[in-house]
Amino acid sequence: MNQQECSSGLIKQVELVVIGASSGGLDVLITLLQHLPRHYQIPTVAVLHQRPNRSSGVPEMLAKYTHMKVQEPEDKQGIEAGNFYVAPPNYHLLIDNDRVFSLSLDAPLNFCRPSIDMAFESAAEVYGDKLVGCVLTGANSDGAEGVRYIKRYGGHVLVQDPAQATVDSMPRAAIAAAEVDEIIKIEQIAERLSLFAEGHQA
Amino acid sequence: MVTVDRGEQLNEFEVEVECLMEALYLRWGYDFREYSRASLRRRVARYMSDNHFQRLCDLQHDLIRNKKRCVHFVRGLTVNVTDMFRDPKFYRVIREQVVPELRSHPFIKIWHAGCSTGEEAYSMSILLHEEGLGERAVIYATDINSQVLEQASKGVYHEKMLLAARENYGATGGSNRLDDFISVGYERFLIDPELKKNIVFTQHDLVTDQVFGEMQMVICRNVLIYFRRELQTKVLTLFHNSLDMGGFLGLGMKESLRSLPNSIRYKAIDESARVFQRVD
Numbered sequence: 001m002n003q004q005e006c007s008s009g010l011i012k013q014v015e016l017v018v019i020g021a022s023s024g025g026l027d028v029l030i031t032l033l034q035h036l037p038r039h040y041q042i043p044t045v046a047v048l049h050q051r052p053n054r055s056s057g058v059p060e061m062l063a064k065y066t067h068m069k070v071q072e073p074e075d076k077q078g079i080e081a082g083n084f085y086v087a088p089p090n091y092h093l094l095i096d097n098d099r100v101f102s103l104s105l106d107a108p109l110n111f112c113r114p115s116i117d118m119a120f121e122s123a124a125e126v127y128g129d130k131l132v133g134c135v136l137t138g139a140n141s142d143g144a145e146g147v148r149y150i151k152r153y154g155g156h157v158l159v160q161d162p163a164q165a166t167v168d169s170m171p172r173a174a175i176a177a178a179e180v181d182e183i184i185k186i187e188q189i190a191e192r193l194s195l196f197a198e199g200h201q202a
Numbered sequence: 203m204v205t206v207d208r209g210e211q212l213n214e215f216e217v218e219v220e221c222l223m224e225a226l227y228l229r230w231g232y233d234f235r236e237y238s239r240a241s242l243r244r245r246v247a248r249y250m251s252d253n254h255f256q257r258l259c260d261l262q263h264d265l266i267r268n269k270k271r272c273v274h275f276v277r278g279l280t281v282n283v284t285d286m287f288r289d290p291k292f293y294r295v296i297r298e299q300v301v302p303e304l305r306s307h308p309f310i311k312i313w314h315a316g317c318s319t320g321e322e323a324y325s326m327s328i329l330l331h332e333e334g335l336g337e338r339a340v341i342y343a344t345d346i347n348s349q350v351l352e353q354a355s356k357g358v359y360h361e362k363m364l365l366a367a368r369e370n371y372g373a374t375g376g377s378n379r380l381d382d383f384i385s386v387g388y389e390r391f392l393i394d395p396e397l398k399k400n401i402v403f404t405q406h407d408l409v410t411d412q413v414f415g416e417m418q419m420v421i422c423r424n425v426l427i428y429f430r431r432e433l434q435t436k437v438l439t440l441f442h443n444s445l446d447m448g449g450f451l452g453l454g455m456k457e458s459l460r461s462l463p464n465s466i467r468y469k470a471i472d473e474s475a476r477v478f479q480r481v482d
Contacts, residue, residue: 074458075427076434088456094240096430103427103456104241105282106248122240125216 014156014196015130016079016095017042018123020116020146022049022138024166026058028186029136033065033084035190040068042197045085045093047119049112049138052090059086073101087114094122112142120146129154132196134189135180136160138170144177151178158192159183218258219243225262230272232346233409234279236433242279249278273349280347282318282424285366286359286380287325289455290373292423295475296326297375300450301333304418310339313414313444315406316425317343320354321363325371326421327397328383332376336400342414344406355403357393364391408437413444420445423476424454426461434461442466442480451478 021028025048050056056072063070068084079085079099087093092104093114102122109115120133120143133150135143137160147157157180162168164185174180182192212220219242223234234242246258255261264271287293304310310330317323323343330339345351359367364386371380384391406414408425420441426434438461441451451468453459453476459468468478 072456074460075454075456076431076458076460091456092241094238094244096238096240098431100431102238102240104244105424105427106241106244107283118244122244125213125240125243 013130014042014132016123016127017044017132017134017193017196018120019044019046019134019136020120020138020143020170021046021136022116022140022142022167022170024137025049026061027166028160029062030065031186032136032190032193033062033068035187036066037194037197038067039082040066040084040193040197041081042193043079043081043083043085044068044193045079045087045119045123047087047093047114047116049114049116049142050089052113056086056089062086073103075103076100087119089114093119095119095126096122097126099126110140110142112140116143117146117149121149124150124153124155127153127155129156131155132158132193134158134160134193135171135174136186137165137167139167140169141173143170144173147174147180148178151180156181158189160189161185215247215258216243218262219246222246222258222262222265225266226272226275229266230269231410232272232276233407236409236430236436237279238428238430241428245279249275252278277347277349280345281350282316284318284321284424285363285370286321287367287370287374288322288423289475290370292452292455292475292477293325293329293370293374295472295477296452297329297333299471300419300477301329301335303448303450304335304339307418308338310335310419311417312339312341312419312421313417314341314343315408315420315422315441317345317351317354317403318347319350319359320357320401320403321359321367322421322423323354323401323403324357324393324397327401328371328380329374329376330400331383331397332378336397339400341401342417343401343403344414345403346405346407346409348405351403351405355398357395357398358390359393361386361389361391367391408440409433413440415444416446417444417449418446419450419452421452422454423452424457426457427454431461435463438462439466445480447480447482449480451480452476453478 059070072088094102096102162171471477
């Protein structure tokens, strides 16, 4: 619905993309990467709910579909263009004022660690209106609070069409929580993110 | 819709948190000014909601005047939950690659900084006893928070932690059973008092206190993640100055030496387990 606003440059510059996904999230992230430019430049952070206590293998899996550098960030690692970051399992992933990752082992929030809400909130505090948040498939309501936060700070929110989501509770909760900018299929989310990247290079 | 240009500008809550940290330092000497803001702010917000403070200025008013509030708040800001033998791989590397080197020392001093409620200090004590080093090792287990140290020195934990503890222990390559070192009952488990004899629990603030001299090993896991890079640099230097040449440094699984000053070098014993050795 806001396509014109976007392409006319209402959001002038996007400096970070954060994505929240849960059940069915890995497949959707793969689809997203398949539809993004292989050398996508805007740093992108995926917060994916995973089983704790084991090495996830998720970065290796995703790396097959992109030329971005896919990695689990370490604490205080700087955020850089051309990187796709995956939140390490069993840690909260936050972003500090100087645009570095900050990990936390604080208690799970609403049973989630990493918590999408916490990642969204801290990203919004640092990136303000230069942030895009995406909520994809998932079986809980994590991310809804965070979406509200992103909107409060002037960021842009894309939500996967609940009809397309493997599990629709998470997109639905996000849509109910705030006036999100667009509710679209994953392929269109990729398209939109590509568009933002053109602004990023300009 | 209001768009916010973030720049350097802090919002109301962020400004209040800055004031609160300044007040806490001026009044009681607790220095959180160099803590990572992302997690610190969330802990402050959590503390306020758990303790029914609507406004941060009310919390600040009470904190400045009430020592008990201060102790309680500091606990809220600093308490870290941990498990026995958390990250078994770390203990496996200690067992297989560090212990053989420690054997050559007649006396072994280990500093466990930020030990919280003590689970990992006892884990190390168990490991050293198994490897026959219990008699000549001392573990100085420190934390900023006096309340958790009290809990730690009791060595009593809830039974619900036991399942993970047993599983973790099994993965560290131990030759015994965890149950040889604990007694279980009344929904609790108790660490064998024998294992406490070589642990000294004492209060220490990494930000404001001094070095512990001539350690063979410093362990500080999942504490640095709550610090800004500048403070990480300061604390890593503190560890370096506390370590013997050839001494070992153990960090949390997502922590790194990226904040280390250029003048200091370590050799990775096992990069993925975050076990390093001082080489100069």
